[in-house]
Amino acid sequence: MEKGYIAIDAWKIIEERFDPARVRSSESLFALGNGTLGGRARFEEGYSGPSLQGDYIGGLYYPDRTRVGWWKNGYPEYFARVPNSAFWPEVGVEADGERLDLFRAAAVSEFRRELDMRRGVLTRRMRIRLRNGAELQVETDRFLPLGRRETGVVRFAVMPLNRDVEFRITPCIDADVRNEEANYGEKFWEHVETEPDAVRMRVRRSGFEAAWAQCCTLDGASFVSETRPERVAESARLRLRRGERAVLYKYAGICSSLRHAPDELVGAARAAAAEACRIGFDRLLAEQEAAWSRLWNSCDVEIGGDAAAQQGIRFCIFMLLQTYAGDDDRLNIGPKGFTGEKYGGVTYWDTEAYCLPFYLASMGADAARRLLLYRYRQLDRAVENAARLGIGGGAALYPMVTVNGEECHNEWEITFEEIHRNGAIAHAVDDYVRYTGDRDYLARYGLEVLLCVARYWARRVSWSEARQCYVLLGVTGPNEYENNVDNNWYTSYIARWSMRYAADVSEWVRDHRPDDFRRICAARGFDARAESDDWRRKADALYLGEDRERGIFLQQDGYLDKEQRLVSDLDPAERPLNRHWSWDRILRSCFIKQADVVQGLYFFPDDFDTETVRRNFRFYEPRTVHESSLSPSVHAVVAARIGDRKKAYELYLRTARLDLDDYNGEVEEGCHVTSMAGSWLAVVGGFGGVRMHGDRLSLAPSLPDAWDSLSFRLRYRGRTVAVRTTREAVEIEVEGLPVELEVYGECRTVEGRLRIDRPTERASD
DSSP: OOTTSEEOOSSEEEEOSOOGGGHHHHHHHTOEEOSSEEEOOOOTTOOSSSOOOOEEETTOOEEEEOOOSSOOTTOOSEEEEOOOOOBTTOEEEEETTEEOOTTTOSEEEEEEEEEETTTTEEEEEEEEEOTTSOEEEEEEEEEOOTTOTTEEEEEEEEEESSSOEEEEEEEEEEOOOOOSOOTTOOOOEEEEEEETTEEEEEETTTOOEEEEEEEEEETTOOOEEOOBTTEEEEEEEEEEOTTOOEEEEEEEEEEETTTSOGGGHHHHHHHHHHHHHHHOHHHHHHHHHHHHHHHHHHHOEEEESOHHHHHHHHHHHHHHHHHOOSSOTTOOOOTTTTSOOGGGGOBOTHIIIIIHHHHHHHHOHHHHHHHHHHHHHTHHHHHHHHHHTTOOTTOOOOOSSBSSSSOOOOOHHHHTTOTTHHHHHHHHHHHHHHHHOOTHHIIIIIHHHHHHHHHHHHHHOEEETTTTEEEOOSBOOSOTTSOSBSOOHHHHHHHHHHHHHHHHHHHHHHHHOHHHHHHHHHHHTOOHHHHHHHHHHHHHTBOOOEETTTTEEOSSTTGGGSOOOOGGGSOGGGOSHHHHSOHHHHHHSOOBSSOSHHHHHHHOGGGSOHHHHHHHHHHHGGGBOOOSTTHHHHHHHHHHHTTOHHHHHHHHHHHHTTTTTTTTSOGGGOOOHHHHHHHHIIIIIIISOOEEETTEEEEOOOOOTTOSEEEEEEEETTEEEEEEEESSEEEEEEEEEEEEEEETTEEEEEEEEEEEEOOOOOOOO
């Protein structure tokens, strides 16, 4: 999808022409969700050309048996996949016996599709000529109500333009679907029961069940049931005169066994559909508009003077809000959200490293706490996972990829060695506690996670006689273009931090919450004094590579032995490297997939002075190919912190418009939803200068040259903090009790509204 195919608009994603080559990409970009349900924007009437019908229910998964060429001990038995479920929006249309199908149409003279992010509504308007000569105008509206999480709504209107036409309109729910990605090509669903208006299915092997029901109205027509197993269908015939319009309203109920007993599913789905039908389209739409308005009032980001940047950040926020509602600790954020099947819809370290800060600041402490509880509930599985890999004694290794706590990733260099994910989970606990001030979480849940993670690190390091210190061998850092390396700086740094943090939290809980401390010691067999001393001793003696001459931290042992080339030296025709180079060549090169050392500088800004950060950034960023969607945002934040606003802006646009402009040429597989949280970080953490400095919220806004202003809102410790910065000043408004903030390094107590003249900025050289 070339840059500019999607029209620039502050609040809408707009497609102004029909291009069969872009159908799959647009299905991703125009996807809808409400935190419980979601799906790609496949045309309601169906499409016989290249397409991916994808509708998903959060929390359901199919354990797809692991398929590898060479089995290694410790491999998981399966890879979890979110099942592609019934296509509930379907409205089949025949005009004078010919099926309405854009792929087979004689001509499409007008086409416009809009995703209105302000309201959460997808609309389409088109004029089409069928091969039989009938010209039709078609209008559709679709949404998934935020306030009715088990409901889907479609309005489908059709009008003949050049002659009278005999129509057959068939709203249906097609549950006979397969996943595009399946290790053995198996069908994930099996049929349970079908009623005239509802169908119930079961996910094979995992046992989850779901039911779909529909309730439809079409003025001047009556429906005849055409239901068969795995497909609910009602058909109506009507003749429309030229210029006469027929409007079908379709309401679907979509319920799963996560919220209902299996034998109650059909009744629940029927009730949801019937209730929506009773309320009616207009009132449901008004509810939807009000619900989205409330969300945007709490988390909108406004950029003045740069429409492309504005559209990009709103698209990212919109997709995040559609994906996770923050009200169920059984759910999490898959890398593609509800927009595709790649990565199985399961949970990665992206949640803690990238998504948690967004939900903390935008949806509040409760939503973020549930993300942490998701991991806490899976702690025993993480302990089992570590034991399976040979590290016992109550140590925990959280999975790289999971849906229920079990590891389901089967690439050895990631499954066994990308262990830095443990550190991201520990860091998220600290991030949450410092931002919210909720130390109760440490006593009730956090310490258990931290001590089991610290145990893992303490058992994973080994003593080097040659170096006379502890080392961390055989790991893969965030840079996945380096596998099985020794002493990856980022992994070692976060391991050291995690052990120290666990020891500090243990002391705090012991001193302030003794009952909880005794409970945890008994439940986890925790010898606090001995283990904490061991963690601190090993942390103090853990090797961290450094090149003192260059003043940089060494990404891993031997990194400087590689031929030192820059990304600017590469032939653009060789990019991305993973599609053009052999893996052997990639491993021997110095090129970095994503933030590695820079990831540590981003996570721990208080640990390094500005010059140290600048030296490391300027060494590593020119060697980074940014071939991970997670890469540009972290680099943008760090670039902004060191005053390199030009580089920060360049990388911000890349992350915020990654999918809209399809930088990686892969948006047809789904949007990069978890990395969209990084786009928010690039704006708020980068140009907004927001971070926690100790236990105090710190702000230091700066603007790239292309922007006239930047405004955003944060939920912080029971208050709403609204920030607006222009070239001249920063205005801060606090709703709620006064709050202590750090603004440009100066501590201030803010009550009501505060205006501060901005300091003169010096561009980075």
